[in-house]
Amino acid sequence: MSKTVILYGTESGNAEMVADDLVDAISSERDVESVDMSDFDVSDFDAENFYIIVCSTHGDGELPSSARPFGAALDSERPDLSGIRYSIFGLGDSSYETYSHGSEIIDEKLTALGAERVGVYGRHDASDGSLPNDDALAWLEGVLEPA
Amino acid sequence: MSPFEPSSAPPTGSPTGSPTGSPTVAVVGSGPSGCYTAQFLRKQWREAEITVFDRLDLPYGLVRYGVAPDHQGTKAVAKQFDRLFERDGVRFAGGVQIGTDITLEALRESFDVVVLATGLSADRPLDGEGAGLAGVYGAGALTRLINGHPDEVADTLVLGQTVTIVGHGNVAFDLVRLFLTPASELLALGVDAEVVAAIGRGPVTRIELVGRSAAPLAKFDVAMAKELGKLPDVRFEAEGLDIAVTEGQGDEARREAIDGLVSGSPASAGRSVHVRFGWSPSRVRGDGAVEGIDFVAADGSGAVLTLSTDSVCTAIGFSESETSAIRRGDHEGPTSDLARGVLDTGLYVVGWLRRGPQGTIPANRTDSKMVAETIIHDVTSGDLVVGKPGYSAVETALNDPAASLSTLI
Numbered sequence: 039m040s041k042t043v044i045l046y047g048t049e050s051g052n053a054e055m056v057a058d059d060l061v062d063a064i065s066s067e068r069d070v071e072s073v074d075m076s077d078f079d080v081s082d083f084d085a086e087n088f089y090i091i092v093c094s095t096h097g098d099g100e101l102p103s104s105a106r107p108f109g110a111a112l113d114s115e116r117p118d119l120s121g122i123r124y125s126i127f128g129l130g131d132s133s134y135e136t137y138s139h140g141s142e143i144i145d146e147k148l149t150a151l152g153a154e155r156v157g158v159y160g161r162h163d164a165s166d167g168s169l170p171n172d173d174a175l176a177w178l179e180g181v182l183e184p185a
Numbered sequence: 186m187s188p189f190e191p192s193s194a195p196p197t198g199s200p201t202g203s204p205t206g207s208p209t210v211a212v213v214g215s216g217p218s219g220c221y222t223a224q225f226l227r228k229q230w231r232e233a234e235i236t237v238f239d240r241l242d243l244p245y246g247l248v249r250y251g252v253a254p255d256h257q258g259t260k261a262v263a264k265q266f267d268r269l270f271e272r273d274g275v276r277f278a279g280g281v282q283i284g285t286d287i288t289l290e291a292l293r294e295s296f297d298v299v300v301l302a303t304g305l306s307a308d309r310p311l312d313g314e315g316a317g318l319a320g321v322y323g324a325g326a327l328t329r330l331i332n333g334h335p336d337e338v339a340d341t342l343v344l345g346q347t348v349t350i351v352g353h354g355n356v357a358f359d360l361v362r363l364f365l366t367p368a369s370e371l372l373a374l375g376v377d378a379e380v381v382a383a384i385g386r387g388p389v390t391r392i393e394l395v396g397r398s399a400a401p402l403a404k405f406d407v408a409m410a411k412e413l414g415k416l417p418d419v420r421f422e423a424e425g426l427d428i429a430v431t432e433g434q435g436d437e438a439r440r441e442a443i444d445g446l447v448s449g450s451p452a453s454a455g456r457s458v459h460v461r462f463g464w465s466p467s468r469v470r471g472d473g474a475v476e477g478i479d480f481v482a483a484d485g486s487g488a489v490l491t492l493s494t495d496s497v498c499t500a501i502g503f504s505e506s507e508t509s510a511i512r513r514g515d516h517e518g519p520t521s522d523l524a525r526g527v528l529d530t531g532l533y534v535v536g537w538l539r540r541g542p543q544g545t546i547p548a549n550r551t552d553s554k555m556v557a558e559t560i561i562h563d564v565t566s567g568d569l570v571v572g573k574p575g576y577s578a579v580e581t582a583l584n585d586p587a588a589s590l591s592t593l594i
Contacts, residue, residue, distance in 0.1 A: 049547040050262050051221065098407045103547060131258040134408060167257035169264045
C-alpha cells in the first residue's frame with residue numbers, strides 16, 4: 039500500500055513544523071505521515087512509498103541535529119536505494135555562503151545510493167525573517183501535480 | 186494586555202481547567218525553553234489548559250532580546266511560537282511576574298504542573314579590581330539595550346573609540362559586529378535612534394577582542410567569525426592565534442576562520458579589530474571611569490598584557506540574577522532530580538535555569554523535549570495526581586490590583 043513519508047531533519051523545530059503543515063495539507067487525499075529522520079531506520083526505505091525530504095541547515099552548512107544519525111546510517115549501512123523516489127525541500131539562510139547546504143548533503147547521499155530525485159529542488163531563504171511554510175506548501179503542490 | 190488575538194482554536198475540553206487525566210500547566214518564562222516546553226506538552230495533550238507567563242509584556246525572552254537584530258533568520262523561530270498562542274489554544278499571560286504579582290506557592294496551588302523557564306539573565310562580572318567602574322558593561326545588558334528591552338537605558342552608554350571585549354563566545358562576536366555596523370543599517374533594523382547614537386558617538390574605531398582559550402577551544406561559532414569579514418573598512422589582526430592545543434581538541438576551523446579574517450584584511454582601514462588569545466582578565470584600571478584593563482597569560486607563565494581602553498564589555502557568561510523574583514536554590518530539595526528537570530512535586534525546571542548558560546535555541550529545544558517527557562511520564566504514570574483548576578484560580582487576583590492571592594489562599 040503506497041504511502042507518502044515525509045522525513046524531516048530539524049534543529050530549531052522549523053523543519054518539523056513544515057513537515058506537519060505538509061501532512062495537514064495532503065492528508066485528506068493521501069496516506070501520509072511525517073517522521074523525524076532520527077527516528078527512521080534506513081533499511082526501512084520501501085520502493086512502494088514516495089518520500090518527501092524536508093531538511094534545514096545548521097551552523098556552517100552542516101546537517102541539523104535530527105538528521106545526523108540518519109546521514110551517518112546512510113554512510114555506514116549503504117542501503118540499496120534503487121527504485122526509491124523522493125522530492126526534497128531545503129531550509130536555509132542566504133546570508134551564509136553555505137546556503138541550504140544541509141539538505142544538499144542528504145540529497146547527495148540518497149542519489150549516491152541509487153535513489154531518484156523527482157520534481158523541483160525546493161528551497162526557502164530565511165534571511166528576511168519569513169517562515170518556510172508557505173513556500174513549502176506551494177512547492178509541494180507543484181511536486182504532486184500529475185505529470 | 187496580550188499581544189495576541191484571542192485564540193481561534195476550539196475551546197479546551199471544560200470551561201475551566203483541563204479534561205480529566207490531563208494537567209493544567211503554568212510555564213514561567215516565554216523564552217525558547219518555555220515555549221518549546223509548551224509546544225511539546227500541547228502535542229501530547231491537545232485539550233489541556235496551558236498558560237505561559239512572562240514578566241514582560243512582549244514574549245520570547247532571548248529570541249527577542251538576545252538574538253542580534255541582524256539575525257532575522259534566527260529570530261524567525263518566534264513565528265513558530267506565535268502559533269501556540271494564535272492557533273493552538275495556549276494562553277500568553279504577559280506583564281505578570283511570578284514571585285511578586287503572585288507567589289510561586291499560589292501558582293503551584295492552582296496549577297498541576299509549573300515549569301520554571303526563566304533563564305539566566307545576569308552578566309557574570311569580572312573578578313578583581315575595577316569591575317564596577319563606570320564604562321564597564323555586560324554584554325547581555327548591551328544586547329538587551331540594542332534589542333529595545335524596557336529595562337535598559339541608553340544614556341549611560343559611553344563606548345568611546347577603543348572598546349575592549351572580554352570573552353570569545355558568540356555574544357562577544359555579536360557585539361563586534363554590531364559596534365561596527367553602519368548606523369543607517371542599525372536604524373533600518375529597527376534599533377532605537379538613541380541607542381544607535383550612543384553606539385556611534387565615539388565612534389568605535391578600535392576593538393580589542395580578548396579571550397583566555399586557544400582559538401580551537403574558544404566558544405564562538407565559525408559562521409559568526411566568518412560573518413565579521415563582511416564588515417566594511419575593518420582591518421583584523423590576531424595575536425596568540427597559534428597557541429597549540431592537545432591533538433584532537435577543539436575545532437581547527439576556528440583558527441582558520443580568524444586567520445581568514447586577518448589575511449583577507451585590507452592593508453589599512455578606518456577601523457581595526459585585534460583578536461587576542463590566551464589572556465585572562467586581572468583588573469580594570471581607572472579613576473572613577475575606565476582607562477585601561479590588564480590581563481595575565483592564561484597558561485600561568487606570568488606574562489602580562491596592558492591595554493588602554495575607553496570601555497570594557499564583559500562577555501564571559503551568564504548567571505542567576507541576585508534580584509530574581511524566583512531563585513532556583515530556594516526550591517531545590519531532597520526530591521529534586523535536576524537531570525530530569527524535577528525540582529519538587531509538580532514543579533519542573535528547564536533550559537538555562539536547569540542546565541546552566543550554555544547552548545543556543547536548538548540546544549534548549551532538546552532540553553524542553555526531555556523535560557516535557559519527564560512531565561508526561563509523571564502524569565501518565567499517575568505519579569503526579571492532576572485536577573487543579575488552572576488559570577481561573579489566579580485570574581481574579583491578577584486582574585484586581587487590590588486583591589492579593591497570598592491573602593486569598
